[in-house]
Amino acid sequence: MATETxxxxxxxxxxxxxxxxxxxxxxxxxxGSNALTATSQVPAKDPQxxxxxxxxxxxxxxxxxxxxxxxxxxxxxxxxxxxxxTFSLWFVSWGILLTxxx
Numbered sequence: 001m002a003t004e005t006x007x008x009x010x011x012x013x014x015x016x017x018x019x020x021x022x023x024x025x026x027x028x029x030x031x032g033s034n035a036l037t038a039t040s041q042v043p044a045k046d047p048q049x050x051x052x053x054x055x056x057x058x059x060x061x062x063x064x065x066x067x068x069x070x071x072x073x074x075x076x077x078x079x080x081x082x083x084x085x086t087f088s089l090w091f092v093s094w095g096i097l098l099t100x101x102x
Contacts, residue, residue: 014069021060021067022082026089029056033090034097044098053090057083 009017033049040046060082061071074082 009068017067017069018064018078018082019085021063022085023089025056025060026086027093029053029086029090030093030097032056033094049094053087056090057086060086 029052032052034043036052037043037046037049040048043049065071
């Protein structure tokens with residue numbers, strides 16, 4: 001007996017899709033923050049870097065809807081997971097980029 005419905009994703013595929021999207025968005029936001037704040041005296045203190053992170057988090061919900069995940073069914077835990085995973089990967093990736101001077 002199949003666990004997925006005829007019109008939706010299985011819970012495993014849904015989780016894999018959300019996790020992959022948050023990882024890619026966090027790393028892309030780090031590169032965006034690095035590029036946007038490259039001319040700043042102290043890039044880590046430039047608020048535009050955090051603005052890129054906020055845009056990356058907000059942009060994921062329409063992308064999820066296009067992929068086929070009903071964002072109306074996301075619980076508060078799911079939304080916090082998306083925000084935290086994106087922030088975590090952004091923080092680590094941008095920290096590496098700032099340290100290496102890339």
